[in-house]
Amino acid sequence: MGPESIASLRPTEPDGASARYVFRIEVRLPSAADGLWTDPDRFETTLYRAADPPGTDGWLFFRDMLWRGELADETHFRRLAADELGWPVESASFSELRTDDDYLAALREAIAADLDRFDPDTVDAVLRTYLGSSIRVR
Known part of the structure; x- marks a missing residue:
């Protein structure tokens, strides 16, 4: 993880989210x-x-957390989840980004506006590289 990596799993704006990450x-x-x-x-x-x-x-x-639709570092994620939940987390896997059309459009726009922050050179490649095919639009 890079210098901007997250220190916890807590989102900065948890209320009213139109998209959510889903983990087992x-x-x-x-x-x-x-x-x-x-x-x-x-x-x-x-x-x-x-x-x-x-x-x-x-x-x-x-x-910071995903790579090709999987957790990039499961051990790190389990440690963060255990800290937040207060129970040991034995295993973890990423399921999907569950979103609506508006959030996905805004995400695509934000990636396009800051494409040099990512290794891939197109928005679609960025989404595939990190989320794989694990985006579900409601």
Whole structure:
């Protein structure tokens, strides 16, 4: 991750997001007190992260965290998720960017306006490089 990499999973503008990143995670419940336990002690769930508006702080989350539709560094992501959730995260995978037409258009525009920030040389190539085919428009 570059110098602008994020320190947490928290979006800068979580309210009213028209797009969200979707992840599948496996969480492990910590050991309970003597004589108490859970079974199973792990469960799979969906983690959502609001996508920051393109061009604002945090909008480059996809560039910093994803590569070809997968987590670029699962260990780092699991550590960030565990810090935020307060439970150990055993596994994590990126599912999709779930968005609407307006957000996707704004994202494409922000990428085009700052294309030199990315290795690929077209907006479509940037989206493929980081998100793969994992964009779902509602």
